Amino acid sequence: MTVDIEEASPAPSRGTPRGGRAAPGSGGRWRPPGGWVPYLLVAPAVLAMLAVLGYALVRNLVISFQAFGRRQLISRTTEWTGLDNYRTVLENDRFWDSLFRTVAFMAVNVVLIMLIGTLIGLLLNQLGRRMRLLLAISLVAAWAMPVIASTTVFRWLFDTQFGVANWAMRGLGFEGYEQHNWFASGTSTLAIVTALIVWASVPFVALNLYAGLTTISGEIYEAARMDGASGWRVFWSIVAPIMRPFFLITTFLEIIWVFKAFVQIYALNGGGPDRGSETLPVMAYIEGMGQNQYGTGAAISVLTLLILLVAMSFYFRLILRQEKENEAV
Amino acid sequence: MNTRTLGRLWRNGVALLLAAVFLFPVYWMFSTSFKSNSQVLTRDPVFFFTPTFEHYSTATGVELFWTYVTNSVLVTLGAVLLALVVALAASFALARMRFRGRRGMVLAVMMAQMAPWEVLIIVVYLNARDLSMLNSLGTLVLVYFVMALPFTIWTLRGFIAAVPRELEEAALIDGCDRFQAFRRVIFPLLAPGLMATSLFGFIMAWNEYAMVLVLNKAPDAATLPLWLTQFQTNFGNDWGATMAASSLFTVPVLIVFLILQRRVTGGLAAGAVKG
Numbered sequence: 001m002t003v004d005i006e007e008a009s010p011a012p013s014r015g016t017p018r019g020g021r022a023a024p025g026s027g028g029r030w031r032p033p034g035g036w037v038p039y040l041l042v043a044p045a046v047l048a049m050l051a052v053l054g055y056a057l058v059r060n061l062v063i064s065f066q067a068f069g070r071r072q073l074i075s076r077t078t079e080w081t082g083l084d085n086y087r088t089v090l091e092n093d094r095f096w097d098s099l100f101r102t103v104a105f106m107a108v109n110v111v112l113i114m115l116i117g118t119l120i121g122l123l124l125n126q127l128g129r130r131m132r133l134l135l136a137i138s139l140v141a142a143w144a145m146p147v148i149a150s151t152t153v154f155r156w157l158f159d160t161q162f163g164v165a166n167w168a169m170r171g172l173g174f175e176g177y178e179q180h181n182w183f184a185s186g187t188s189t190l191a192i193v194t195a196l197i198v199w200a201s202v203p204f205v206a207l208n209l210y211a212g213l214t215t216i217s218g219e220i221y222e223a224a225r226m227d228g229a230s231g232w233r234v235f236w237s238i239v240a241p242i243m244r245p246f247f248l249i250t251t252f253l254e255i256i257w258v259f260k261a262f263v264q265i266y267a268l269n270g271g272g273p274d275r276g277s278e279t280l281p282v283m284a285y286i287e288g289m290g291q292n293q294y295g296t297g298a299a300i301s302v303l304t305l306l307i308l309l310v311a312m313s314f315y316f317r318l319i320l321r322q323e324k325e326n327e328a329v
Numbered sequence: 330m331n332t333r334t335l336g337r338l339w340r341n342g343v344a345l346l347l348a349a350v351f352l353f354p355v356y357w358m359f360s361t362s363f364k365s366n367s368q369v370l371t372r373d374p375v376f377f378f379t380p381t382f383e384h385y386s387t388a389t390g391v392e393l394f395w396t397y398v399t400n401s402v403l404v405t406l407g408a409v410l411l412a413l414v415v416a417l418a419a420s421f422a423l424a425r426m427r428f429r430g431r432r433g434m435v436l437a438v439m440m441a442q443m444a445p446w447e448v449l450i451i452v453v454y455l456n457a458r459d460l461s462m463l464n465s466l467g468t469l470v471l472v473y474f475v476m477a478l479p480f481t482i483w484t485l486r487g488f489i490a491a492v493p494r495e496l497e498e499a500a501l502i503d504g505c506d507r508f509q510a511f512r513r514v515i516f517p518l519l520a521p522g523l524m525a526t527s528l529f530g531f532i533m534a535w536n537e538y539a540m541v542l543v544l545n546k547a548p549d550a551a552t553l554p555l556w557l558t559q560f561q562t563n564f565g566n567d568w569g570a571t572m573a574a575s576s577l578f579t580v581p582v583l584i585v586f587l588i589l590q591r592r593v594t595g596g597l598a599a600g601a602v603k604g
Contacts, residue, residue: 037422037426038422038426038427038428038431039422039428041418041419041421041422041426042418042419042422042423042434044415044418044419045415045416045418045419045438045478045482046419046434048415048471048474048475048478049437049441049475049478049479051475052453052471052472052475053441053444053449053475055456056449056452056453056456057449059452059455059456060448060449060452063452063455073455076459120347123340123343123344123347126340127340127341127344128337128341131340131341131344131345132344134344134345134348135344135347135348135351137348138347138348138349138351138352139351140586140587141351141352141355141583142351142352142354142355143586144579144582144583144585144586144587145354145355145579145582145583146532146535146536146554146578146579146582147536147538148536148538148554148557148558148578149358149557149575149578149579150354152557152558152561152571152572152575153354153355153357153358153572153575154354155561156357156358156361156568156571156572157354157357159566159568161370161372162369162370162371162372162374162568164357164374167372167373167374199350199351199354202351203351256443260445260447260448261447262447262450262539263447263538263539266539267538267558280448281445281447281448284448284451285450285451288451289450289451289454289543294451294455297451298451298452301448301449301451301452304445304448305445305448308445308448312440312443315443316436316439316440319439
């Protein structure tokens with residue numbers, strides 16, 4: 001049996017030998033190799049992820065280099081066409097429109113979510129007990145709504161004939177909201193999607209920010225007030241620096257979530273009218289499933305994945321730094 | 330009135346307004362579901378009315394309603410239980426054992442948590458089709474299980490790492506083997522963690538729409554999200570029934586969320602504020 005010396009480890013007996021009879025502390029630095037047990041324990045998880053997720057990612061890449069339409073789907077044949085799909089996609093104005101639309105849509109959503117979420121989080125921290133509970137409960141209710149249910153409800157709110165939104169606009173004195181069709185253009189449709197996503201995402205930011213704020217000791221605020229600092233100053237000099245990791249991580253999380261939003265857009269108006277509210281994930285789906293152009297659809301989703309990967313790499317770097325700091329504590 | 334009370338009044342006013350805004354869509358869903366058709370289909374909405382349950386009987390009276398319910402329950406339970414068992418083994422190894430490739434696996438789990446399933450819908454469909462696995466509950470269980478797995482591993486790993494090593498060592502000294510030490514010492518301490526993670530898995534699987542839309546279109550293999558959307562057709566929307574179905578679908582999730590809320594926000598904030 002071989003023994004190896006474990007690298008410097010904070011815990012005295014990390015990886016106690018199986019059977020555990022070796023006295024901890026004294027013999028802790030020495031141990032038999034982990035053997036096959038840990039591999040056996042992680043194997044089912046690894047295999048499942050590889051079989052479903054890994055295979056899907058690889059196949060997606062493979063199909064993007066193939067001519068894959070209805071004919072190939074039925075005859076189950078493979079036709080390699082190199083970069084043809086990518087050429088088709090990149091020469092298609094619709095792709096560039098959709099890319100621009102996705103980025104603009106994402107930016108507007110993330111800014112609104114972070115701004116409103118932060119303001120509500122700060123407000124929660126200043127409210128009395130009862131008002132805070134009331135606001136928190138309504139935030140949780142919005143947060144808890146299943147995506148497909150809230151999307152359906154928003155369709156109903158903005159219904160042309162009987163929607164409460166048109167009634168409210170009339171009541172506020174706006175002209176032209178007699179049977180106004182909110183889904184008449186792509187931009188208008190995406191504005192409704194924005195309302196839906198911001199409404200559903202703000203609670204996450206607000207409640208988590210509030211939970212973080214409660215851990216900041218009240219003495220710090222008091223000291224700042226004594227020195228005559230304004231509310232604005234307190235936020236930028238105390239809250240913002242302490243909550244910096246939270247703001248960074250949450251912003252990137254929201255960027256990733258909004259960028260890949262699918263159900264809200266698809267279930268609200270199917271990417272329409274006239275494909276005018278298609279963001280990249282919706283476009284990939286419609287090219288593939290709707291038009292039976294699986295190869296082109298795959299190429300679009302590979303390009304979408306590449307863009308997402310940029311945002312994710314920032315996010316992962318932040319999380320890893322956080323992990324390291326947590327371990328060091 | 331001094332400025333302090335004025336400020337408090339102003340804040341409370343804003344808070345009330347915000348609470349109304351966030352609650353309104355939820356309220357409107359429930360309230361529409363209890364209105365009669367003539368109260369639903371009006372130019373000016375009705376706010377006070379005698380509730381009727383007619384839309385609930387329409388919604389639950391559709392053919393195969395109980396099949397949808399059973400399918401949703403089975404798929405959710407299957408995916409969550411499978412994820413718990415598989416994740417428990419993996420997260421124990423990741424939290425407590427040293428082996429080559431551990432760090433790589435932690436990274437992979439973290440990245441898989443953010444996996445963009447929304448972009449992979451078509452290819453998952455093609456894979457299932459090639460394997461003749463369309464319209465099968467097993468396929469849905471498998472997909473949801475893998476969707477929930479990375480998150481479950483990540484969270485349980487944190488919970489296991491939080492159990493003091495000394496407890497386990499004490500059990501080992503007392504003559505337990507490693508498995509017994511896990512079963513008798515760590516496992517009981519994990520109960521709240523297992524509870525929280527499985528509720529998260531439940532919400533994910535229960536709410537999932539995009540995958541079931543392409544994988545299990547056949548009514549006898551479909552789940553509740555497809556039931557909920559079937560009252561909107563090209564021939565017109567039965568808004569009353571749609572809202573009744575949405576309400577029924579939402580209630581279980583709402584309950585779970587209220588149970589979870591404190592834990593969710595507490596946990597995330599503890600991580601975010603540190604450092």
